[in-house]
Amino acid sequence: MENVILVTGGAGFIGSNFILQRMELDPASIVNLDTLTYAGNLHNLAAIANEQRYEFVQGDIADRQLVRHLLNRRKPRAIVHLAAESHVDRSIRGPDDFIRTNVGGTFALLEEVRAYWRGLADQDRKNFRLLHVSTDEVFGSLDSEDPAFSETTAYAPNSPYAASKAASDHLVRAYHHTYGLPVLTTNCSNNYGRFQFPEKLIPLMVLNARDGKPLPVYGDGQNVRDWLYVEDHCEAIATVLDRGRVGETYNIGGGNEKRNIEIVETICDTVDEMAGRRGPSRRQLITFVRDRPGHDRRYAMDARKIERELGWRPRETFESGIRKTVRWYLENADWVRDVTSGSYRQWIATHYSS
Numbered sequence: 001m002e003n004v005i006l007v008t009g010g011a012g013f014i015g016s017n018f019i020l021q022r023m024e025l026d027p028a029s030i031v032n033l034d035t036l037t038y039a040g041n042l043h044n045l046a047a048i049a050n051e052q053r054y055e056f057v058q059g060d061i062a063d064r065q066l067v068r069h070l071l072n073r074r075k076p077r078a079i080v081h082l083a084a085e086s087h088v089d090r091s092i093r094g095p096d097d098f099i100r101t102n103v104g105g106t107f108a109l110l111e112e113v114r115a116y117w118r119g120l121a122d123q124d125r126k127n128f129r130l131l132h133v134s135t136d137e138v139f140g141s142l143d144s145e146d147p148a149f150s151e152t153t154a155y156a157p158n159s160p161y162a163a164s165k166a167a168s169d170h171l172v173r174a175y176h177h178t179y180g181l182p183v184l185t186t187n188c189s190n191n192y193g194r195f196q197f198p199e200k201l202i203p204l205m206v207l208n209a210r211d212g213k214p215l216p217v218y219g220d221g222q223n224v225r226d227w228l229y230v231e232d233h234c235e236a237i238a239t240v241l242d243r244g245r246v247g248e249t250y251n252i253g254g255g256n257e258k259r260n261i262e263i264v265e266t267i268c269d270t271v272d273e274m275a276g277r278r279g280p281s282r283r284q285l286i287t288f289v290r291d292r293p294g295h296d297r298r299y300a301m302d303a304r305k306i307e308r309e310l311g312w313r314p315r316e317t318f319e320s321g322i323r324k325t326v327r328w329y330l331e332n333a334d335w336v337r338d339v340t341s342g343s344y345r346q347w348i349a350t351h352y353s354s
């Protein structure tokens with residue numbers, strides 16, 4: 001077995017941050033399997049595209065033959081499974097792709113990985129790991145007084161996205177209990193940082209604020225999310241992969257519970273400061289719009305297990321992380337232009353007009 005990590009969905013937001021971080025800090029070779037949906041962007045990985053230790057393979061995790069050949073050719077010691085459809089609003093408008101990739105794709109991957117793993121030599125079989133990246137959304141919604149989600153909180157997914165991720169988590173768990181596949185699962189809170197596709201809250205608001213467009217806040221803006229800086233998340237994934245206990249799940253959070261309206265106001269003030277302002281505060285652009293159906297009220301993660309067992313905790317404060325993020329979007333207009341293609345503009349037009 002080679003010192004190779006196979007990353008699925010490595011051209012997406014978290015995947016590309018993870019690959020760039022690992023290429024810098026880890027001697028392992030990285031194979032990136034990504035089908036390049038609207039959310040996948042190889043420009044994120046331009047800095048390492050020609051490195052010997054990196055290989056990109058365009059393909060679907062549900063393509064079993066392709067996955068089988070790739071596993072047998074590259075013989076990875078670990079798989080970090082990030083490939084998914086990831087946007088709640090899109091799952092509400094069209095759940096099919098979510099079931100196909102998140103459930104069917106994960107199942108196909110598990111089947112091929114199981115066959116590959118069974119064929120490994122004893123020591124390699126022992127050392128092999130599949131790390132499945134999941135979300136806090138599988139636990140449902142909290143009231144303001146409820147304790148944060150822990151690893152033993154019962155699953156109660158509320159959106160098609162959350163249900164598809166919950167299903168994939170259950171499959172991963174079952175492959176460990178039934179077949180002994182050495183899996184790890186991480187459930188993390190909302191990530192933010194560079195390379196996030198601008199349909200998600202933070203980049204959407206930064207770019208609309210930059211351009212003087214309305215800032216569409218769903219419902220009353222009082223929904224709470226726990227924000228995790230993407231590079232902290234990537235370090236957590238690497239930590240669990242190296243030292244996590246097989247078969248366990250680890251919650252990962254940023255310890256930053258914020259109401260959506262607070263986030264949007266902070267973005268307005270930061271863009272005013274960094275991009276300068278000619279007219280009134282960008283807070284004037286905030287527009288309350290119709291709520292998302294079934295909108296979960298609050299997510300919060302209890303991340304004490306990963307801290308206690310593995311010594312991980314986030315380095316970034318929200319104040320410093322959001323400044324870095326806003327600056328990145330303002331300074332990378334080319335990247336933004338690149339991803340806000342025809343299909344992106346169509347999504348924004350359809351979603352926010354109804």
Ligand code: NAD
Nearest residue numbers: 009011012013014035036037039040060061083084135191
């Ligand atoms: P993303 O949408 O930015 O990227 C997903 C990537 O997967 C894209 O590059 C896409 O091309 C690829 N992909 C989609 N379907 C595929 C398929 N069938 N085969 C191969 N590749 C495919 O998502 P992200 O925000 O980077 O999230 C990565 C993972 O982390 C997902 O599993 C998501 O559920 C989970 N997660 C994300 C967050 C967050 O805040 N972004 C929070 C919790 C969990």
Ligand code: TYD
Nearest residue numbers: 088190199200201202216217218223225260
């Ligand atoms: P999002 O980034 O879609 O992540 P998730 O729904 O997975 O938590 O949204 C974060 C929060 O921001 C969520 O409560 C919905 C809200 N939101 C808005 O108010 N307006 C928007 O335009 C978007 C995209 C999200």
